Amino acid sequence: MDANPGESPGLDPDPAPVVVDLSVSDMRARLPEALSIYVEAMNYPRGTEFHRAPLWTEHTQRPGWRAVGAVRPDPEHPDRTGPLVAIAYGYRGAPDQWWQQQVRHGMQATGWGRDQIEYILGNYFELTELHVHPSAQGHRLGERLLRRLLADRPERGVLLSTPEVSEEDNRAWRLYRRTGFRDVVRHFTFAGDRRPFAVLGRGLPL
Numbered sequence: 137m138d139a140n141p142g143e144s145p146g147l148d149p150d151p152a153p154v155v156v157d158l159s160v161s162d163m164r165a166r167l168p169e170a171l172s173i174y175v176e177a178m179n180y181p182r183g184t185e186f187h188r189a190p191l192w193t194e195h196t197q198r199p200g201w202r203a204v205g206a207v208r209p210d211p212e213h214p215d216r217t218g219p220l221v222a223i224a225y226g227y228r229g230a231p232d233q234w235w236q237q238q239v240r241h242g243m244q245a246t247g248w249g250r251d252q253i254e255y256i257l258g259n260y261f262e263l264t265e266l267h268v269h270p271s272a273q274g275h276r277l278g279e280r281l282l283r284r285l286l287a288d289r290p291e292r293g294v295l296l297s298t299p300e301v302s303e304e305d306n307r308a309w310r311l312y313r314r315t316g317f318r319d320v321v322r323h324f325t326f327a328g329d330r331r332p333f334a335v336l337g338r339g340l341p342l
Contacts, residue, residue, distance in 0.1 A: 153206035153221050153272055155280050160196045163203050167192060169220040170205070177267035195264060200228030200291070204284045206268070206277055221272035224281040226263045228291060235262060239295065239335050242321040256320070256337065261289050263296035278311050286342045293339045295320065300332040312336055 171185035203225035208218035229236050243253050317336040
């Protein structure tokens with residue numbers, strides 16, 4: 137789970153993006169757009185999207201799945217939505233999910249008690265992806281997505297993982313700290329990825 141809601145100054149902001157809910161059918165129809173945003177925002181090599189597509193599709197079937205996006209309005213056709221410029225989604229965490237199993241190991245290794253682990257992992261929403269295309273950054277669009285996605289969630293809390301950066305000096309970290317996320321596990325290496333990640337969480341509602 138890589139959440140990167142970059143918020144640097146972007147290109148001409150007009151027309152301003154509109155944040156909308158995305159159904160499963162919307163997500164599947166816009167999957168190429170969403171994955172393109174993911175690749176651009178994370179600066180991944182081209183072709184990464186083809187490997188991620190089956191996983192993102194599978195995620196839409198998980199309990200509690202929800203997605204939001206930001207679209208550019210079409211000024212010539214107000215009844216139509218334009219291109220997708222940001223995407224965020226997640227679902228209810230569960231013991232049979234790989235990500236939870238990894239986080240559980242990380243919490244155990246860093247000294248969390250059994251009761252604490254069961255409390256945190258027993259009822260949470262996993263913020264799986266949050267990405268803003270570089271052309272739409274600079275207007276706290278990441279925060280708008282985050283708040284829309286987490287509004288009225290029934291879970292007790294929300295968890296996410298984000299790459300570690302020196303002194304927490306990037307837009308993702310500033311967003312998460314600004315919205316009250318705290319450390320759960322730091323400098324954790326997920327199986328199959330050499331990069332260190334931080335696992336962050338907070339209670340709900342946001």
